[in-house]
Amino acid sequence: MNIHTLHNQYKAALVKEKRLVRFYQLLIFIAFFSGWEIASRFKWIDQLIFSSPSKIWSLFLTKISDGTLVNHLSITLAETVLGFIIGTLLGTLLAAILWWSPFLSRVLDPYLVILNAMPKVALGPILIVALGPGFTSIITMGAIISVIITTIVVYTAFKGVDPNYLLVLQTFGANRFQTFKEAVLPASFPTIISTLKVNVGLSWVGVIVGEFLVSSKGLGYLITYGFQVFNFNLVLLSLMIIAVCATVMYQLVELLEKALIKNDR
Amino acid sequence: MNFLTINHVDHTYFSKQTATPALQNINLSIEKGEFISFLGPSGCGKTTLLSIIAGLFPPTAGTVLLEGQPVLSRDELSIGYMLQQDYLFPWKTIGQNITLGLKLLKHDKEASLSTAMKLLQDVGLPGVEHQYPRELSGGMRQRAALARTLAVDPKILLLDEPFSALDYQTKLKLEDLVSETLKAYGKTAVLVTHDIGESIAMSDRIYLFAAHPGRIHKVFEVPNELRLLTPFQARNHPSYSSLFQTIWKELESLEHSYTA
Ligand SMILES: Nc1ncnc2c1ncn2[C@@H]1O[C@H](COP(=O)(O)OP(=O)(O)OP(=O)(O)O)[C@@H](O)[C@H]1O
């Protein structure tokens, strides 16, 4: 057998394995939803609480056609994306400031620890009173929940950059800003991307909790409303939509990752 | 006037628990175009001295003058520093890596690029400017690092064990390349090494250091007939082995004086 046929066999095996993975993934998906549907039809589970895929689907269709769902979804999505971006950018900026001034970072260290340990959603009521019950306070919730942990993780990455890279720049007479731009920031891209992935989930938490509290618009509002009128079709529909949107956001971050660090080792 | 003068340099590292004397009373001077080696056991302060010459930090006492001016107060870039590993930036292409120094000095982009191409040619790496460091072998990367160091046209090159991470054959080839390139550009250089053979083959003068605290133990002049040869040819010359023996014995006696 020559190398060519061996290589083809190897590639064929790869394709086969990939198909098998996809097959089982699809199988789990189908089994879950059909099991749910069947259990609901035969009343093995309480229809009132657990609903069923077909009911959720028909509710989805009506809510789409009367336009309310798109309205709520777009509000929540905008809040989440903004909260996510602001939280990550602000966290990275704070990390850069801490890196810039080691003295400041030593001064602020215990405060960062306290802020990080504090449950940020507990700030919700204060935010809503201070900023008004609406868009601004919900975005702030989405951002505040991720900003401190981003600061801590990214700052640690900035500090962990191999000092020899900094030495190379120092021998070229680079100033602190140039050192940051040429070595510290690009060397920390992988860490920044992984905090982005964490922040996707965190900002959804912040925004949904914010909408619970404000209770006027958005998917979080739909969940509390469904809960209050005991319409669990609505609760589960909102949950499904959140799951899909969060997954899409995660995938977008992965695309960004591929674009940003394709040159890395 | 000497090109580089080191006067009564002492250096001590301080930490909360200890003060480590790393260098004691170092005096030496280097002429323009000379190639000098610092040879000695681990921990004898070679890297410390090189960093002080580079002006990375001030010595605890003493002065370092380059062309009569203290290195720390010079504002033009005059030092090229090469490390044991290449430390090419993995997210930059070879071309971007080599022009990095010029970019920081705000040189014209086009001119920098043509400098980079010429240097890549000189170090035997034509046509790799669009590749990334990970696509190159260890030896090629160290050549690229040499090109990056030379790109800013430094007055003096400081080489801290630049060949020690390479395999033997690559190391021999690179010694020749560095030696010839530096001669062609008329550069002054200081090489730090653990390798007696390398110091003889490459340099004009060898400073043998002793440790605890780091100080100059002895100075060896490399005979003229070896200086004229390439490092590879020098290694096969009869005077090479006699000098090797002399330095070897000296190093041995240093070690004995510790254990005794
Ligand atoms: N940043 C530092 N802080 C404290 N002590 C240091 C520091 N750098 C070096 N030393 C100490 O100073 C002494 C000289 O170190 P140096 O790195 O200059 O030696 P070297 O000759 O380059 O050794 P090697 O051949 O292993 O590279 C050693 O005892 C070392 O422990």
Ligand SMILES: [Mg+2]
């Ligand atoms: Mg050293």
